[in-house]
Amino acid sequence: MYETKTAHVEAILIMDTRSVRAGLRNQDLAGNWSRLYKANQLYLDLSLKVERGSAVLMGQVIEAKPLESRPTDAKPEPVESTLKGQARLKTLSDTVAAQVDLDESGGFRLDLPRGVTHHLEVRLSGLTVRISDLTA
């Protein structure tokens, strides 16, 4: 249902945030991160958490609203319920490796295999947002 009238947009990286902890700098900089992407009028908030050898990619589609207008520790506001969709991990050869539906807040969670580069596609109604070359 998404294949026919869908615009494909490569998301633009806007912000990359990494935790810096003394003594674990290398691991942290190369490991856990949070990124904010923009695609058309949507933001995509992605974070990668590496724990005990496995990596989890968590994301949320949020509306394009200045972050400053809400408390710094508040959760992003959920996307409207009409923007239902799926998040897909694809290999470099374009094979779908994993796929989940967005939850009611526009969020998703995917296991990201370590050491393998993947593409992420967030497929919404009429729009597919692509983020290339994600590696845990």
Next chain:
Amino acid sequence: MADPKRHLPTGNEGPHERSRAEIGAAPGGPSPALLERLLQAQNPEQLYHQFLLGLSEAVPAIQHALVLVKDANGYFQYLGAYGIPGELWRGLEGLPEAHIRADFPPGETAWYRGESHLETGYHLPGLSTFELVNDLQALLPAPVSQTLTLPLLAQGQVWALLNLHGCELKPDHREAVYAYLERVIGIVRQVHEYQQSKRRSLWLGAINSLLRLPREHPLETALQDALEEALRLSEADGARLVSFEGDEVRTLAQAGWGVGLETPERGRPVRALEVEAALTRTVRFKLSRGEQISIPRYDLYPDHRPELAEAGLSSLVALPVQRPGVEGGALLLFKTQSHWLPDLQTRELLQDMAAAIGIVRHERLLQEELSWAAYTDPLTGLGNRRAFERDLENLHRLDSGRLLMLALLDLDGFKAINDTHGHVHADHVLVRLGATLKARARAGDRAYRLGGDEFALIIEGSASLDVSRTAERYRFLIEEIKVADGEYLKASLGYAVLPGDAQDLADLWRVADDRMYDDKALRRLLGGAASSPQEARRNSSKEPLSPEPSTPLSRLTTRLGQAAGLGPAELQALAWAVGPAEASGEVVTLPQAVLREAMALLGAQYERWDGKGLPQGLAGESIPLAVRVLQVARDYLRLGGSAVALAALRAEARKAYDPRLVQLLAQIVGTPPDR
């Protein structure tokens, strides 16, 4: 069309190729001249320029060439060109690998297999979809009929992209290209890696240099140097080092873009651009959690400041500068080019630099705190004895040619304050004393608590400094401090100046100390030091140091002196001046100040009211009042202490004697003193 030559040997793809590519060891490697040029390259641009120059020499059919190298963020950056003016490619934003790969005609599989591709016309994969570059083809200085694109592989990844253009790239031309790459590319990659290692070494050198900062080196200068080094090595356009102080952001150092930049406001004069405004609440919150933030598209960042984006701020990196237990700061780097995101290695090194800055700042803060504690009296906040000795020696060593005055103050009866009001109350009194001295000390004067109830002042001044008045002013300040209702602090004072009273510091201190103890002894004798009735009684119960007014002369001088208005100190000196002469011969050790005063009185007793006396010929009221009292009382008794004696004195009034005192004497002897 796909070029038949596939799987380009890169010289760095596997163990066999890697060994072949060892510098100077590969048979058929680059010519010695080219090898020397490659090895002498100081930066990637020079390296890839020489690489492409060598290629053009080997394959003259190539008219233009571009080389893009992938950075740690997966962006292919323009690092060199041949036949294309620098202004056309330098500063162009890097291309994401995904864009190039998607636009590579043979497809992704061919990309990852490193297959070359020949096509008609100009084509650089990724450019057609990249929003910031229009059409490089239109800008090329010569017509291009064919493009050969070669993804260069290393360790299974495309690490560089070669884009070659010529009117006609025939098979033998392409063979020559492949042969050249076989000979040269391995060395190029090794030199590139060597340059990166060297750059990392420069980073580490800068960080180590900061961490080894000598104590005497000013911190501000070191931070500025570190910031400029971070700016240079990160290839950013501007940098700031800021500290957070509550809601305020204070700039500690700044360099490059944004310094002194002004931005116009509609209808208003231009104002300085505050690049620190990029530190929004969200960014500061993340920094406070120890997170480093990179914003490669500042214009798209939801909370961007339009004035900063308009001024040219395109990318931003903010790194936390953390300090244990206190709010820290941030190291900020700016770029006027979009999509700037330092690679992971650079960000790690930047974070090391930020950490080193945090450590050095924290260390300096601890040093300052230690220094403060070492040289400060914690109760009063005044300098302590160590600071006093240090400052005194420093001032003396500097020898500014100015007068150096040392004033010592010792609180009178402070033990009684402790005993009567308790230690807490007494400490509060000392705290107030410290605050008073700090707030009301003359500019440049330094106050110290030497210990207990002893204080000192070091005062510098010109030769015209009124040392007595200056010292008394400080005593006055202290004696204004209230201890309890109707009870105020009292202090004994001694001072000395260098040069004048002493030859060296030890002498200066000794003289001031002696004078202070003389003053204290005198005040104790007079009861002036008593700060409470109880202490006055205790003082009065002590063995008297004053001679009892047991002789006619001492009794008369005392009485006449009181009538004439002499103060307690003068009366005491007068009593000692006449006392010993009539005492029983008992040896008494007099306080120095009292002795000096008594001697001065005796020395002046033969002056005359009309100025014809000895030794100085003083006249009238220039003769000390106590001396005039002594003269009148002495001669009255010498002449028999009768009406005749009084008449004789009256006859000599205005000549030998003060007429007012003769009149007072007449009033007194009308009621004969108690004999």
